[in-house]
Amino acid sequence: MTTSHAPVNLARKLSQFDELWAQKKVADLNDYEVKLAKLKGEFVWHTHEDTDELFLVISGRLTIQLRDGDVTLEPGELFVVPRGVEHRPVADEETAILLLEPAGVLNTGDAGGPLTKAAEALH
Amino acid sequence: MTTSHAPVNLARKLSQFDELWAQKKVADLNDYEVKLAKLKGEFVWHTHEDTDELFLVISGRLTIQLRDGDVTLEPGELFVVPRGVEHRPVADEETAILLLEPAGVLNTGDAGGPLTKAAEALH
Numbered sequence: 007m008t009t010s011h012a013p014v015n016l017a018r019k020l021s022q023f024d025e026l027w028a029q030k031k032v033a034d035l036n037d038y039e040v041k042l043a044k045l046k047g048e049f050v051w052h053t054h055e056d057t058d059e060l061f062l063v064i065s066g067r068l069t070i071q072l073r074d075g076d077v078t079l080e081p082g083e084l085f086v087v088p089r090g091v092e093h094r095p096v097a098d099e100e101t102a103i104l105l106l107e108p109a110g111v112l113n114t115g116d117a118g119g120p121l122t123k124a125a126e127a128l129h
Numbered sequence: 130m131t132t133s134h135a136p137v138n139l140a141r142k143l144s145q146f147d148e149l150w151a152q153k154k155v156a157d158l159n160d161y162e163v164k165l166a167k168l169k170g171e172f173v174w175h176t177h178e179d180t181d182e183l184f185l186v187i188s189g190r191l192t193i194q195l196r197d198g199d200v201t202l203e204p205g206e207l208f209v210v211p212r213g214v215e216h217r218p219v220a221d222e223e224t225a226i227l228l229l230e231p232a233g234v235l236n237t238g239d240a241g242g243p244l245t246k247a248a249e250a251l252h
Contacts, residue, residue: 013203058157059158080138082140
């Protein structure tokens with residue numbers, strides 16, 4: 007088997023795109039995807055019925071609104087939104103995050119709508 | 130459902146232990162575990178036959194030796210060792226990493242031996 011020997015540099019990968027709310031895949035882990043995203047503003051309320059979702063803030067500041075209260079993440083902080091829990095990401099300033107969840111999970115979960123985008127690989 | 134609203138602060142969690150080569154679980158993601166570890170020195174060559182393994186360096190510098198070459202990770206860099214690929218982590222200085230893999234994976238994989246430790250939850 008040929009193994010890639012190139013580490014994934016998160017800052018370098020983040021410099022390769024500007025699009026907000028798009029999920030860019032940087033690595034596969036079994037049937038999971040490691041993705042990066044840049045967020046600013048308010049997303050839509052949505053739920054992933056079948057999976058937990060991990061958010062790790064790299065820069066900026068992310069509030070994950072939940073129906074029973076908010077979670078605010080600074081750089082170097084992570085939070086797992088449990089499956090079935092409705093949530094809405096909100097970022098007052100541009101915020102870079104690492105996301106981890108099974109491959110194929112859509113960003114808007116059950117909500118759909120115009121912000122729905124499949125993840126794209128970032129090379 | 131009651132949802133925890135506490136983010137996981139990686140630096141704070143790392144300040145809670147000193148033990149080297151021990152894996153400390155800080156979050157669950159479905160049937161995966163997010164773990165932290167502090168490394169210094171040379172680990173053992175080993176393989177995880179059934180799973181990929183993600184390494185993200187938080188501080189320090191990690192070399193992942195593979196039989197066909199080394200991968201060196203600086204802070205903010207990640208690498209996924211594919212399943213079935215023999216590897217050995219080596220850190221010349223004390224290095225803090227985030228690890229991600231399915232629950233129950235042992236640190237020494239197929240190699241076993243005295244360095245084998247199950248992950249422990251860090252509260």
